[in-house]
Amino acid sequence: MRVDDKITMQEYDSKAKVNWPHRIPNIKSMELQKRLGDNIYDYSNGAPTQRASVHKKENIETDLNGKYVLISRHFYYFGCNAIKLPKALLTKIIHQEQGHRSKSNEPYVDEFVKWIESSDHSIGQLYGWPDFTIDWKDSSRCGVCSTRKREAENDNPIETSNHAC
Numbered sequence: 001m002r003v004d005d006k007i008t009m010q011e012y013d014s015k016a017k018v019n020w021p022h023r024i025p026n027i028k029s030m031e032l033q034k035r036l037g038d039n040i041y042d043y044s045n046g047a048p049t050q051r052a053s054v055h056k057k058e059n060i061e062t063d064l065n066g067k068y069v070l071i072s073r074h075f076y077y078f079g080c081n082a083i084k085l086p087k088a089l090l091t092k093i094i095h096q097e098q099g100h101r102s103k104s105n106e107p108y109v110d111e112f113v114k115w116i117e118s119s120d121h122s123i124g125q126l127y128g129w130p131d132f133t134i135d136w137k138d139s140s141r142c143g144v145c146s147t148r149k150r151e152a153e154n155d156n157p158i159e160t161s162n163h164a165c
Helices: 009-019 057-063 106-117 143-153
Strands: 005-008 068-071
Touching (some): 009 068
């Protein structure tokens, strides 16, 4: 994803109601895409109120931990259909998760962009749904990723093996 704009969550809620109403989850819809909207918090009364969505009370602290929403019109979303990085990039790029802040991948951005843009994938497309089968809080599910996460938090890139995670 290339970041085109950065706005507060309150601004996002206000703009979504007008510009992107499909981003507000409709949990009663029979269509999965409509249930998965990412404008999960209503700021119309000042303090954020969680809308009915796939997020639960347990997600509130994490969801509201940040201040901004990143807006992009230049992205690829693979979800459960993630594609493998070429080996040349896989051994360099640090695994990052939501909320991770690191500049350790900066030297590889141009190489990654060249690779993804030369693929057969179109910009701004959804290629797979989120992988709901993964328990991201279960750090035991993949020792390599949890090791990479600890290393990345210290901004120390480490070599990685090609594994499915």
